[in-house]
Amino acid sequence: MKKLCLVIVAFVFLLGNYSFANTSETTDALVTGKWVNKSDGYKVRAGSDETVERYKGIKFEKNQTFVLDSVKMKFSGEWKVIDNILYLEFNDHNIDPKIASFSDEGLIIGNDLYKSYSGAVAGLLNFYEFTGVPNATPGHLLMVLVGVFFIFLAIRYNYEPLLLIPIGFGIIIGNIPFYQAEGFNLKLGIYEEGSVMSYLYFGVRQGIYPPLIFLGIGAMTDFSSLISNPKLMILGAAAQIGIFLTFLGALYLGFSPAEAGAIGIIGGADGPTAIFLSSKLAPHLIGPIAIAAYSYMALVPIIQPPFMKLIVTKKERLIRMKPPRAVSKLEKIMFPVVGLLLTAYISPSALPLLGMLFFGNLLKESTVTKRLADTASNALIDIVTILLGITVGASTQADIFLTPQSLKIFGLGALSFIIATCGGLFFAKLMNVFLKGDNKINPLIGAAGVSAVPDSARVVQHEGLKADPTNHLLMHAMAPNVSGVIGSAVGAGILLSFLM
Amino acid sequence: MISVIAKTGTDFSMVAGFGVTTAIVGWLIVFAALVLLVIVFTQIPKLIYYNTRKKLKVKNKSAVVTDDELHITGDVNAAIAMALYMFFDEMHDEESNVITIKRVRKTYSPWSSKIYGLRVWPRK
Numbered sequence: 002m003k004k005l006c007l008v009i010v011a012f013v014f015l016l017g018n019y020s021f022a023n024t025s026e027t028t029d030a031l032v033t034g035k036w037v038n039k040s041d042g043y044k045v046r047a048g049s050d051e052t053v054e055r056y057k058g059i060k061f062e063k064n065q066t067f068v069l070d071s072v073k074m075k076f077s078g079e080w081k082v083i084d085n086i087l088y089l090e091f092n093d094h095n096i097d098p099k100i101a102s103f104s105d106e107g108l109i110i111g112n113d114l115y116k117s118y119s120g121a122v123a124g125l126l127n128f129y130e131f132t133g134v135p136n137a138t139p140g141h142l143l144m145v146l147v148g149v150f151f152i153f154l155a156i157r158y159n160y161e162p163l164l165l166i167p168i169g170f171g172i173i174i175g176n177i178p179f180y181q182a183e184g185f186n187l188k189l190g191i192y193e194e195g196s197v198m199s200y201l202y203f204g205v206r207q208g209i210y211p212p213l214i215f216l217g218i219g220a221m222t223d224f225s226s227l228i229s230n231p232k233l234m235i236l237g238a239a240a241q242i243g244i245f246l247t248f249l250g251a252l253y254l255g256f257s258p259a260e261a262g263a264i265g266i267i268g269g270a271d272g273p274t275a276i277f278l279s280s281k282l283a284p285h286l287i288g289p290i291a292i293a294a295y296s297y298m299a300l301v302p303i304i305q306p307p308f309m310k311l312i313v314t315k316k317e318r319l320i321r322m323k324p325p326r327a328v329s330k331l332e333k334i335m336f337p338v339v340g341l342l343l344t345a346y347i348s349p350s351a352l353p354l355l356g357m358l359f360f361g362n363l364l365k366e367s368t369v370t371k372r373l374a375d376t377a378s379n380a381l382i383d384i385v386t387i388l389l390g391i392t393v394g395a396s397t398q399a400d401i402f403l404t405p406q407s408l409k410i411f412g413l414g415a416l417s418f419i420i421a422t423c424g425g426l427f428f429a430k431l432m433n434v435f436l437k438g439d440n441k442i443n444p445l446i447g448a449a450g451v452s453a454v455p456d457s458a459r460v461v462q463h464e465g466l467k468a469d470p471t472n473h474l475l476m477h478a479m480a481p482n483v484s485g486v487i488g489s490a491v492g493a494g495i496l497l498s499f500l501m
Numbered sequence: 502m503i504s505v506i507a508k509t510g511t512d513f514s515m516v517a518g519f520g521v522t523t524a525i526v527g528w529l530i531v532f533a534a535l536v537l538l539v540i541v542f543t544q545i546p547k548l549i550y551y552n553t554r555k556k557l558k559v560k561n562k563s564a565v566v567t568d569d570e571l572h573i574t575g576d577v578n579a580a581i582a583m584a585l586y587m588f589f590d591e592m593h594d595e596e597s598n599v600i601t602i603k604r605v606r607k608t609y610s611p612w613s614s615k616i617y618g619l620r621v622w623p624r625k
Contacts, residue, residue, distance in 0.1 A: 231542040238528075238535040245524035252520040261520070324574045331549055332542075339541055347534045484535060491534045495527045 027082055027103065031061045035123035036108050036115035043072055044183040045400060046192075055182060056130050058123055059108075059115060072182045136178035140399030148172030148394065154299065161299035161456065164272070167387055168295055171394015174198075181400075191395045202392040205287060208280040210389045211273035212357040217382025218273075218454065218486065219337070219361025220374045227480040228332050229325035232432070233446065237484025239428030240450030243268025243421025244492045247413050254409055259283055262496040264410055267294045268417030269489025270301070270453040276393070277354060278493045282500055288396035289407040293414035295393065301456045302463075304415070305422050305448050309464050312426040313444045317433070318468035320443040322477050330366070337363040344491055350501075351494025358490065418451065425450035425481065442477070449478040452485035 036059045043055040057071040061080055067089065069076040078091035087101040087108070101110040108115040118126065129135060151169030155162035175198075179189050191198040204210040227234060248265030256264060263279035263286055275294035279287045297304065337359035345355050364374040396402070429447030436442065445464055449457045458478035465474035611617060 228542055231539040234535045234539050234542075235532070238532045241531045242528055245528045248527075249516060249520045249524050252516045258515070258519065258523075324576055327573045327575055327578050329546075329549060332545060335545060336542070339545075340538060343537050343541065344534050347530060347537070484538075487538075488531050488535055492527065492531045495530050496523075499523050499527065 027085060030117070031080075031082070031087070031108075032063050034117050034119045035060050036117050037123050037126060038110075038113045038115040040113050045181045047183050049183070049400075051400060053136075053182075056126055057113075058127075059110075072185055074184070131180050133178045136180060138178065138399060140403045141176045141178045144176040144397055144399045144402065145173050147397075148176065151296075151299075151394075160302065161295070163386060164295050164390055165299050167390025168292070168394040171391040172397050173394075174391065175395030175398045190398060191392065192398060192401060198392065198395055201388055202396060204385075204388060205276055205291070205392050205396070206280055206284060208277045208353070210385050211277035211280075212353040213385045214273040214382060214389065215354050215490075216357040216361040216377050217385070219358040219363075220365045220378035221382070222362060222365075222454070222483050222486075223479075224336050224362060224483055225328040225333060226325050226476045227483055228328045228336055230477070230480055233442065233477070233480035234484035234487075235432070236425050236429055236447050236450040236481035237452075237486075237488040238450075239447065240421045240425035240452075240481070240485055241269065241488045241492045242424035243270070243417040243419075243451065244489065244496070246420050247417035248496070250413050250416060251409075254413070256406075256409075257283075259500045260286060262500040263290055264413050265417065266290075266489070266493055266496065267297070267410075267414040268421045268451075269485075269492055270294070270298055270418060270421060270451040270457070271486060271489040272298060273389075274354060274452075274486075274489050274493045276389070278496060281497055286406070286410065288393070288402050289410040290414075291393040292397055292402075293411050295390075297414050297418045298453045298456065301418070301451075301453050302460050304418050305451075305457060305460050306464055308419060308422050309426065309445055309448050309460075312423060312430070315468065317430070317444050318465065319472065320433075320441055321439075321469075321472055322441075322443055322446075322474070323439050325476055330368075333366040334363070337366065340487070344487060348491045348494030348498070350497035351490045354490040354493065355487070358486065421451040422448050425485075443472075443474055446474055446478045446481055450481040450485045450488070452482065452489050454482050454486055455479065457485075458482040 037056055038058070039054050039056050041054045042052050045051045045053055055072050057069065059067055059069045061067045065079050065081060067078055067080050069078075076091055076093060076096065078089055078093075080090075081088050085103060087103070087110075089099040089101060089110070091098065099110055101108050101115075103109075104114075106114055107117060148169045148171070151165045151172065154160045155165035155169065175191055180187060181190070186193050186195065188194075188196040189198075190196060191202050193199060244265045245268075246265075247268045248261050251261035251264040252258065259282040263275075263283040266275045266278045267290060269275065272291065272295045276287060276291050279290040283290070341355055341359040345352050348355075361374070361377050364370045364377055425447035426444055427447070428450075429442055429444035433441050433444065443465065445461050448464075449461045451457050458475055461478035462473065462475040465472050615621070
C-alpha cells in the first residue's frame, strides 16, 4: 500500500512537471513575435455594403498583458494560460473575455486563425496593407484608364485641354487605392473628412466654384454679337429643351424629381451650372453629373457635326448672314445691368450664377476696372478651374463613382446634348420661315445655342467653312452661344425653385 | 451611396403629370426670359439713337433716316480705323535713312547658356 502511494505521488509529480514544462513552452511561443490574422467582413465606410479583408494582430507581453490591433483600433487587456487554453480579458469591460486554443496552424480565437510572425514580418504585412496594391479593385484600374484617356484626348486632339487635363489627372489622383475602413480616417481621400482634397472639394459641394467661374466667363465674354442681333438670343432658349427633356427621361428611369433636375441640367452643356444645380438638388450625384457635363462639352466637336449635317441642308449651310453692326459702349454697359435685372427677377434662384456673370461683364465693359476684369478673366478663373477640375476628377473614386446610376447619367447626358443640338438647329430653321431677305440666318448657328462656350461656336464655324470656305459664322454663332449660358443659368434657377 | 437614391421605379403618373408640367413651364419661362431680353435690346438702340435721328431729320427734313444709316458694321469701322491709322502713321519726322549694322559677338559659356536653363518650357 505504501509503495502504491509512492508510485501515485511520483506520477502526479511527474505529470505536474510535464504540464508546467508544456505551459512554459506555450508561453514562450506566445510572447515571441506577433500573432496576425486576416479576415473578411470589414466595411469600407459607414453605410457601405462593401466589405474587405483586413489584418489584425495581437502582441502578447511577458508581463501577461496584450495589445490587439484591429482595423487601427487598439484594445488591451491581460492574458493567462491554464491547461493549454489561453484566456483573454479586455481592459474595456464592454468587450467579453475570449478563450483561445492552440492548433498546429496557430492560435484560434473564436473563428479567426492567428499565425505567429516575427515583428519585422508583421510590420511588412502592415505596410503592405497600406500600399495601393491590396486595396486596388478593377474599378480603380478602369477609372485610371479613363483619366489617361481624358489626358490623351486633351493633348492629342486638343479637346478642351484646360478642363480635361485637370479632370483627367484628378481621376488618376482619386483612384489611387488606399486603406479604407469604417471608423478609420487616414485623411487622404476626397470623401474622408478633414483631408486636403475634401477641403478643396468643399467649393464644389457647396457650389462656391461655379459662380467664380461665371465671374471669369463674364469678364471674358464679348456680348456685342448678341446685342447687335438680339433675335439670335432665342436660339439659346430653344436649345435648353435638352435640359427639360432629359429631366423627363431621368424621371422615367426612376430618379427622384430632384435628381432628375440635376441630371437634366447636363443638357445645358454648362459645367459650372451643372455643378451648381447638382450641389443643391442631388449632392450625392455631383461626381457623375460633373464628369458627364465636362466630358460631353469636350466632345462637342464629335457629338454635334453629324446632327448638323443631318438636319441642315447643303443650301441652308451656304446662307451668308449680315455682318453684325458695331455696338456702342453705352449698349455694352447697359447689357449686364438690364440683363441681370430682367433674368434675375424671373429666376432669382439663379442669382449666384447670373449675378456673377453680369458683374464680370460689367467689370470688362465699364473699362474703368481693367485690373479687376483682368484678375477675374485670368488669375481667378485659372485658379478656380484648376481646383474645380482636379477635385471633380478626384471625386470619381471608383467605389463611389462606378454605379449603375452613373451609367444611366452618362447615357442621359449624351442624349441631352443631342436633343439640345437638334432643338437649336430646328428652331433656327423655323426662324428662317419668318425671316426674309438678308435677315435670314444660317441654321448651323442654332447648334451653338447649347452653351459650351466657345467650343460649339467653333464647331459651327468649322462646319460653315466646310460648306463655304469664305463664310465665317463664328461671330454670329457666339450670340446663341452666350445666350445659351444665360438660358442654362435661368433654366437651373427654374429647376431649383421647382424642385428644392 | 446608391441607397441614398430614392429607388421609386418608373412612376408614369409622376412623369406624365408633374414631369411634363415642370418641363413645359420651365422651358417656357426660359423662353420668356430671353424673349424679354430680345425685346428690350431691340428697342434700346432706338432709344439711344433717338437724338441722332432727330438731329438728322432737323438738318434734312425730307430725309428718311433708316437703321442701316445709323448702324455701322464692323468692316466699315475697320476700314475707317485703317484709313486713320495709315494717315497718322505717315505723320513723322524726316529721317536720315542711313542704316548701320553693328556686328555683335558674344563668347559662349555654358554658365549663361539658355539651352541648359531650368526655366525652359517644353515645346510642341
